[in-house]
Amino acid sequence: MELHQLAYFVAVAEEGNFTRAAERMHVAQPGVSAQIRRLERELGQELLDRSGRTVRLTDVGAAALPHARAALAAVQGVREAVDELAGLVRGQVALGAVTSAGPVGLPDLLAGFHERYPAVEITLAEANSDTMLTALREGRLDLAVVGLAAEPPPGITTQVLIDEPFLAVTAPSGPLAGRAEVALVDLAGPPLMALPKGTGLRTALDRAFAAEGLTPRIAFEAADPNVLVQLAVRGLGVAVVPESLARYHEGDVRVLDIVRPRLRGVLALAWRAEGPIGPAARALIAFARTHLPRPTPPGRP
Numbered sequence: 001m002e003l004h005q006l007a008y009f010v011a012v013a014e015e016g017n018f019t020r021a022a023e024r025m026h027v028a029q030p031g032v033s034a035q036i037r038r039l040e041r042e043l044g045q046e047l048l049d050r051s052g053r054t055v056r057l058t059d060v061g062a063a064a065l066p067h068a069r070a071a072l073a074a075v076q077g078v079r080e081a082v083d084e085l086a087g088l089v090r091g092q093v094a095l096g097a098v099t100s101a102g103p104v105g106l107p108d109l110l111a112g113f114h115e116r117y118p119a120v121e122i123t124l125a126e127a128n129s130d131t132m133l134t135a136l137r138e139g140r141l142d143l144a145v146v147g148l149a150a151e152p153p154p155g156i157t158t159q160v161l162i163d164e165p166f167l168a169v170t171a172p173s174g175p176l177a178g179r180a181e182v183a184l185v186d187l188a189g190p191p192l193m194a195l196p197k198g199t200g201l202r203t204a205l206d207r208a209f210a211a212e213g214l215t216p217r218i219a220f221e222a223a224d225p226n227v228l229v230q231l232a233v234r235g236l237g238v239a240v241v242p243e244s245l246a247r248y249h250e251g252d253v254r255v256l257d258i259v260r261p262r263l264r265g266v267l268a269l270a271w272r273a274e275g276p277i278g279p280a281a282r283a284l285i286a287f288a289r290t291h292l293p294r295p296t297p298p299g300r301p
Contacts (some may be wrong), residue, residue: 190238193218
């Protein structure tokens, strides 16, 4: 049994097709077929059902697949351990971020990390916070910038990057424009613009309304809080956004403090507390913790 045979078997099982598996492995399709046949002869059992248009796992193949993946992962772990001991960091890291993570400065962070560790392949994807926290726990992400409305879920470690109030913004002639501050009950009437469910801001907003026994009228949802401000500028209602964004657009909108209760939002760096973490992921976590901003203490600019 050879490692490349296991790699071909895993590729065919995941692609459901010999041709696509061969393309993925950068080898000729007949070579993939021949090597898997050799593997099946050595095991004395068929691993793949080739009778249909799509290649399927046999019962034996389904039982063997997790072990084949584990064997390949173990070999990769040996390579990473040797590289790490030799002072070389290579491999892949997967980073996630909420759309509102602009103030964190991810482009500068990733450029600096790439300069220090050019052999590491980096991927970045945007999603809402709930989705990314699940991906972290399942090992599909190594690190994420998420919005939090409460303590992180079990198994996740965080470092707070930004902690700021949520404010309401509306057009100069829009709803509540004559006010300097509003209570949550005042926001239950006019059309509201908010981030989608699953985001930290939306979770905090929904919980606050529920605690007051109120039901907000969410008229518009957008993953980008800048879009919410633009909707408010056009007189379509009231947007609830982080303070930094509200102040940035203060020349175009009326900014209202939200009191009774005051709402705060947190952007945090999050990573898996336990489980296997490769050297590349450890390097990115350490680099991010050192180079990303920390919250400004109260009372200081």
